[in-house]
Amino acid sequence: MKGVPIQSFSRAISALKAINRHGSMTMMEISRAAGVPYPTAHRIVQTLMYEGLVEQEPARKRYRPTALVQSLSSGYQQDGMLVEIARPEIVALTKKVGWPVSIAIRVGKNMMLRDSTHANTSLTFSQYYPGFTLPLLDSASGKLSMAYADDDEREQILKWMRADQDIDPDYLAEAEMALNPEGIRAKGYAVQGRNYFNHTPGKTSSIAVPIFNKGRFEAAMTLVYFVSAMSLNKALETYLPEMLATAQNITAGLARHKPDANLSAA
Template identity: 25%
Template sequence: MSASDVPVDVVGRAIRLLLLVGEHPHGITLSELARESGVPVSTSHRLVNSLCREGLVEFEPVGKRYKPGLGLFRLGQQAGQAYGFAGAALPVMQRVTRQTEEATLMSVLDGTHHLYVHYVDGPLPVGVRSEPGRHGPLHCTSMGKVLLAFAPAEVRADLLERVELTPYGPRSITDRAVLRAEVERAAERGYATADEEHHAGLRAVAVPVLRPDGTVFAALSTAAPAFRRTLDDLVAMVPVLQAAASELGVRLPTR
């Protein structure tokens, strides 16, 4: 973060510190907080201690690290309930996993990334893991491509110009023209795939969850190790995902 990006108001600085703590579930020191946020150490200390008093942040004396507090967890759970991620989405996603025997994931668009909001683990010994609350790239994940493909035209055009094409996996898309073509194909087919683009040895397929008015709400994905599932295997699961997405589009709150 550059000096010009540092919030100048107290609330903005406190939010910036809270977000940083949330990005470090195993804890972050005061000096690291100050350095990463660009907020002076004395101000960081005062603000993060205020967050501790409210239960949003927890101070761990051993190691002198700040970690997400239970208050932050409670807020996250309340937000998840408001969006229907737990109550409405979980039973549908569990059913998908029973049918596919692989992990089922859900993400929403969040700026120039997608945000993992729900995850159901598969029953097989080796599978795909996900952490709700974490961000993922748009250009090299099946859910990211779907969210791009079904975003409003002006949003899609803007993101296709701005997303960073970082080569995360051995087959990551690093050419903007190739990404545009891939997103166009996803819009035409109604689904997107990722073949070892985000992580080596991982394949995934995703479909959009559309609101009744046709706007995209989220992306729903099945992900599996490449040694167990070919891309054709995953594409064969698209009808299962689409049926679930249609149900979720009706059940999830219209926001």
């Protein structure tokens, strides 16, 4: 893969993802989020409106996703059981340690939250809901996912990122060298000293541990805590054993689950 095959299509997807993530955006906000000039953003939004995926809010120059966006995921059921099994486990963990816990899977060049307990605790700066995305190389969950990816898969992801004109090549080279997949797999966890790609940049740190399904990496379970509350070493000492035990419970639950025969035959 030498580059992004259809740049306009990639930009349209970026715009739709941004609108869906924020719920309501102005044209200028869409332009910045998609990294395109204002006239291009206008053409993209007009196309999305024509296809019924986006609509303009009444009496306001803001644009929001329509219910038709949900149809794009109608055939995707892979992580439904993951969320069902993980939910009671992460709620119990948050009740025990106080900090919010999330489950994330890799989607393209990002990690996407599938569930979190931010609404179950006061020890959080912001709420994060399913669909929120984080960059692969600047999040504990993303580093974990990259570490457990097959070598060929990891290299393909990095090729996509190198072809992305919005990603600084010097930053990417530095982040790639710092990744250390072997070290992460040996330790069984990944960390992010400060989270900069969230609603409160620099104010939280994260620890992520793996969840497996039939021996393969399935998702990352991440605990987020205030940087001001404790050092990373103290957080690892205090919370890592509970996190690993919870992740093992989820892994065991996935192992016990038998796929629906009707879905398997589809």
